[in-house]
Amino acid sequence: MDRHLSxxxxxxxxxxxxxxxxxxxxxxxxxxxxxxxxxxxxxAMTTAHDPARLRALTQETATLLLAAGLDSATLxxxxxxxxxxxxxxxxxxxxxxxxxxxxxxxKEKARDQxxxxxxxxxxxxxxxxxxxxxRPQRVPVGADQRQHxxxxxxxxxxxxxxxxxxxxxxxxxxxxxxxxxxRLDEPTRKMGKSGDGPGxxxxxxxxxxxxxxxxxxxxxxxxxxxxxRRDPAKPGVTNLLEILAACGGSADGITTYGALKxxxxxxxxxxxxxxxxxxxxxxxxxxxVASVYDVGAARCREVTxxxxxxxxxxxxx
Ligand code: AMP
Numbered sequence: 001m002d003r004h005l006s007x008x009x010x011x012x013x014x015x016x017x018x019x020x021x022x023x024x025x026x027x028x029x030x031x032x033x034x035x036x037x038x039x040x041x042x043x044a045m046t047t048a049h050d051p052a053r054l055r056a057l058t059q060e061t062a063t064l065l066l067a068a069g070l071d072s073a074t075l076x077x078x079x080x081x082x083x084x085x086x087x088x089x090x091x092x093x094x095x096x097x098x099x100x101x102x103x104x105x106x107k108e109k110a111r112d113q114x115x116x117x118x119x120x121x122x123x124x125x126x127x128x129x130x131x132x133x134x135r136p137q138r139v140p141v142g143a144d145q146r147q148h149x150x151x152x153x154x155x156x157x158x159x160x161x162x163x164x165x166x167x168x169x170x171x172x173x174x175x176x177x178x179x180x181x182x183r184l185d186e187p188t189r190k191m192g193k194s195g196d197g198p199g200x201x202x203x204x205x206x207x208x209x210x211x212x213x214x215x216x217x218x219x220x221x222x223x224x225x226x227x228x229r230r231d232p233a234k235p236g237v238t239n240l241l242e243i244l245a246a247c248g249g250s251a252d253g254i255t256t257y258g259a260l261k262x263x264x265x266x267x268x269x270x271x272x273x274x275x276x277x278x279x280x281x282x283x284x285x286x287x288x289v290a291s292v293y294d295v296g297a298a299r300c301r302e303v304t305x306x307x308x309x310x311x312x313x314x315x316x317x
Contacts, residue, residue: 002034002136002137002138003034003035003036003134003135003136003137004026004030004034004035004036004136005036005037005038005130005131005134005136005139006022006026006035006036006037006038007037007038007039007040007043007078007130008022008037008038008039008040008061008065009039009040009041009043009044010039010040010041010044010054010057010058010060010061011043011044011057011193011194012057012192012193012194012195012196013057013060013193013202013203013204014060014061014064014193014202014203015181015191015192015193015195015200015201015202015203016181016191016201016202016203016243016268016271016272017179017180017181017190017191017192017193018193018203019068019203019271019275020179020181020243020246020247021179021180021181023064023065023068023070024068025175026070026073027068027069027070030070030072030073031072031073033074035072035073035074036073036074036076036134036300036303037065037070037073037074037075037076038075038076038077038078038081038130038300039058039061039062039065039076039077039078040078040130041054041058041077041078041079042078042079042084042085042126043078043123043126043127044057044058045117045119046117046119046120046123047117047120048117058077059286059289060204062075062077062289062293063279063282063283063286063289064203064204064275064279066278066282066289066292067275067276067278067279067282068203068275071292074296074299074300075292075293075296076293076296076297076299076300077293077297078130080293080294080297080300081297081300081301081304082301083129083133083300083301083304083305083307083308084126084129084130084133084304085126085129086129086308086312087129087132087133087304087307087308087311088122088125088126088128088129089125090129090311090312090315091125091128091129091132091155091159092122092125093315094125094155094158094159094162095122095124095125095128095151095155099151099154100121100122100124100125101121103124103147103148103151104147105144105147105148106120106121124148124151124152125155127145127148127149127152128148128151128152128155128156131149131152131170132152132155132156132167132168132170132307133303133304133307133308134303134304134307135167135168135307136168136170137168137170137171138170138171138172138173139152139170139171139172139173140173140174140175141172141173141175142175146172149170149172150172152170153169153170153172156168156169156170157169159311159314163311163314163315164314166307166310166311166314167307167311179242179243179246180242181239181242181243181246182235182239183195183199183200184198184199184200184201184213184214184216184217184218184236184239184240185197185198185199185216185217185218186199186218187217187218187235187236187238187239188235198212198213198216199213199217200213201213201214201268203272203275203276203279204276204279205272206276207265207269207272207273210265210268210269210272211265211269214240214261214264214265214268215261215265217236217239217240217261217264218236219234219236219237219240219257219260220234220236220237222234223256223257225255226255227255227256227257228241228251228254228255228256228257228259228260229241230242237257237260240260240261240264241260243264243267243268244260244263244264244267247264247267247268247270247271248267248270248271249263249264249266249267250263251263
């Protein structure tokens with residue numbers, strides 16, 4: 001059975017975009033022996049970070065994954081499985097400065113800034129370790145991470161050719177088409193967890209905050225009788241219609257932006273309320289949440305140990 005691997009970086013509060021684009025597809029068909037879902041806390045340290053905030057976001061994300069129903073998968077926090085950092089170093093000894101320097105994200109974010117953390121430069125090696133440790137046959141990946149997964153494949157092929165056949169070289173596949181949720185205030189930009197303000201719906205936003213944010217969502221000045229429609233020229237309205245559909249609502253009979261916003265608010269609140277209720281229950285029992293992640297990390301250590309050991313032995317350690 002092929003393994004499914006997915007890591008979320010606790011760099012901000014999870015959003016409706018994360019729920020519809022990641023957590024929901026992750027929940028479908030999960031299985032503890034094949035699905036490994038991790039919180040990539042080490043990846044949240046590649047830019048200046050506040051330790052207390054990182055700890056709180058890791059805990060919040062861990063609890064939200066359970067609240068979103070991912071309890072049948074193997075859940076873990078990356079830093080609790082030391083093989084990730086250990087293999088990352090071995091892969092850094094396989095990668096070249098030329099190829100790391102060519103990574104588009106690094107070039108765009110950081111290359112010419114001397115205060116850039118070295119970990120932002122080497123992070124693709126950690127990401128390669130995240131993947132290769134679990135020997136998945138396939139890695140579904142969106143456009144923004146494709147170059148990094150291609151590097152993981154290149155490193156695996158180079159390692160296998162130089163030191164011996166240790167790694168499975170994963171195929172790159174397209175992710176299952178999930179909803180792509182855009183910001184409410186700037187509907188041409190993705191609703192990301194690093195974003196803030198009125199355009200981003202967070203999973204833990206209470207109903208009145210959801211209502212306020214949706215009420216302020218950008219639509220347009222067209223008030224014709226077919227104004228409420230999907231149309232590339234109407235990104236704000238299209239986004240609201242997508243959110244409505246993804247949250248199980250219907251736009252039948254809706255002709256005004258006011259009615260559309262009310263329907264979106266109701267549909268989003270109906271999605272978030274049960275999740276927030278489960279979150280509150282779980283947050284009141286942190287020992288239970290910790291125990292789930294302890295079991296998950298132990299399973300990850302077991303699964304990854306032979307891969308790390310084989311890589312170490314092949315490299316002469
Ligand atoms: P990120 O929060 O960008 O690190 O992404 C974590 C996961 O959530 C990835 O699988 C993304 O594809 C998904 N995701 C993040 N934001 C959105 C969004 N606005 N719409 C759909 N999926 C998203």
